[in-house]
Amino acid sequence: MTTLVEKAVEHWPHVAPLLTAPAGRVEYDRLVEAMDQILRLVGEDEDHPLAILASRMGDLIEAYDETHHPMPQVTGAAALRAIMDERGLGQGDLPEVGSQSVISEILSGKRRINIRQARVLSARFAFPAEMFLDL
Structure with a gap:
């Protein structure tokens, strides 16, 4: 040895x-x-x-x-809500994503974030666009 x-x-x-x-x-x-x-x-x-x-x-x-301890799946709307809460943003503070009613529909789950909106959110908040998409 x-x-x-x-x-x-x-x-x-x-x-x-x-x-x-x-x-x-x-x-x-x-x-x-x-x-x-x-x-x-x-x-x-x-x-x-x-x-x-x-x-x-x-x-x-x-x-x-x-x-x-697997990480739970988070929807794009939940990610957006968390960012908005953290930064003190209201629905009217994201005009580049859509009108206040569009943001309301996204946050309530009635509408999904589309690719254009995900890219805009990615550019604004410096997170990957995929984070906002429900794939």
Whole structure:
């Protein structure tokens, strides 16, 4: 056995939990805490020896999140409403999208945002146009 393999065998019980997909919330929380500690050590140094480990741990955490905490689908109208609320905009503040009645119909779900409107919203708010489309 090579020295490298001998060292891996010796240290594997300590490293394995960092490279094992969490089976439940307790393991997930431990993995997140361990990754946070490693990220504090790595900082912005992408060449740090532990950067690859942190990346693999992040992949495991992301996979767990996607399975156990999937992001809900958001309609274009819901995205627009959230932006308007955040920025204090009223229905009359988006004339480039349409009249106040058109905006009202979009927000109430009676009308969908079309491609032209999505492009206008994308340019105005610097979000991808696809975010406003219900595909």
